Every structure is written in C-alpha cells, then in structure tokens.
C-alpha cells in the first residue's frame with residue numbers, strides 16, 4: 436500500500452517516520468519563518484504542533500507569510516491550524532493565540548520535545564532561550580533580515596545558548612527588510628534541523644551556525660563558542 440510518506444521513508448525508514456509521528460514540536464511565532472516550518476513539519480508527519488503567536492495577519496505580511504490570505508481577520512494560530520489540518524489530518528495542533536512571555540512559557544511549551552524559534556524580535560528570543568535552558572529543551576533558532584540569514588541548534592548546557600550568540604545584538608526598531616523566498620529558505624532549514632534531530636538521520640547544526648548570505652550565494656557553517664560569563668548558561 437502506498438502512503439504519503441513513502442518517499443521520505445527512503446531516507447529515514449519506518450522507524451524515523453514513527454519518531455516523527457510521536458514528536459511534539461513547539462513553533463514560537465507563526466509569521467514568515469513559522470509558515471515554512473509548520474508546512475514542512477506537518478507535511479512530514481510530525482504528530483503534534485504547538486503554535487504560539489498573539490498576532491493577526493495584515494496585508495504587509497503576505498509577501499512572505501504564505502499560510503494567510505488577504506482579508507482574514509482571525510488569529511494567526513487559528514488560521515494556521517486550519518492550514519495544517521488541510522495539509523495533513525495526521526497532525527494534531529494545539530493553538531495559543533498569545534505572544535510568549537516569561538509567565539506563560541512553561542504552560543505553553545512544557546509538552547514540547549523541541550522548540551523552534553520563528554520569532555522576529557530579540558527580547559522575545561531571550562525569553563524563549565531562557566525557557567529552553569531552564570527546561571533543558573533543544574531549541575532550533577533561525578533568523579533572517581533581507582538576504583541575510585542564520586540557523587543553529589542549541590542543546591542546553593552542551594552548546595552555546597542564544598544569549599551567548601545574541602548578547603551584543605540589540606533589538607532593531609526599524610522596519611526589517613523581508614522577501615518571502617529568503618524567509619522560506621531559512622524556515623525550511625530550521626524545519627530540516629527538526630526532522631534530523633527527531634529521526635536521528637543527518638548531520639545537524641548542534642553548536643554550529645549556518646550563515647547564509649543569499650545576496651551573494653555565500654553559505655558557511657562556523658563553530659560557535661560558549662561564553663563562560665553568559666548570564667543564562669554560564670557558571671554563575
């Protein structure tokens with residue numbers, strides 16, 4: 436009997452597929468990165484997706500946030516959950532139509548095996564990073580600005596955390612340039628890291644940063660260094 440997963444089982448087999456079906460993945464942010472991540476993970480047969488986003492779509496989102504349509508008024512997580520169910524009824528969805536904060540992180544994310552950073556602000560990422568380190572949950576980080584993007588996998592207390600990497604980066608109070616194809620590329624790279632982490636097949640970006648300059652087609656993977664004085668993961 437043929438199934439929707441036949442072609443990917445050629446990569447990671449029935450065992451990998453079973454691991455995907457049993458996994459629960461938290462998607463923090465359902466914008467451009469989130470659109471790619473939820474689409475790829477739902478299509479691949481991840482069992483449960485937990486969606487967190489307090490926003491509603493607007494017209495300026497639509498060049499990159501492809502799960503939304505003009506004129507939709509519902510919350511992003513509610514629209515995204517309908518999108519996911521139409522893609523793959525095997526995938527369960529849990530929706531939290533609120534932005535992540537230090538108070539709700541545990542309630543929203545404690546059931547998740549892996550967390551995926553699809554956020555667009557440094558303060559929100561720092562909240563997610565602290566929860567990842569405190570709860571010892573793997574965090575897949577992705578970020579994109581214009582044609583520049585990056586992806587890494589944080590394993591708490593093993594690799595550098597996001598604070599080690601982003602401590603010198605301030606939040607930008609500017610309108611971030613954004614083109615859908617570049618955002619989708621970084622979101623797809625994040626989703627692929629999740630699939631590799633769950634199935635155990637493929638080399639991951641644990642402790643390494645993929646730096647993508649999509650303007651000049653320059654891609655590089657660099658080893659990350661832990662900051663021993665990090666206020667989140669360092670000795671203190």
Ligand SMILES: [Zn+2]
Pocket residue numbers: 595596597598599600662665666667668669
């Ligand atoms: Zn750190």
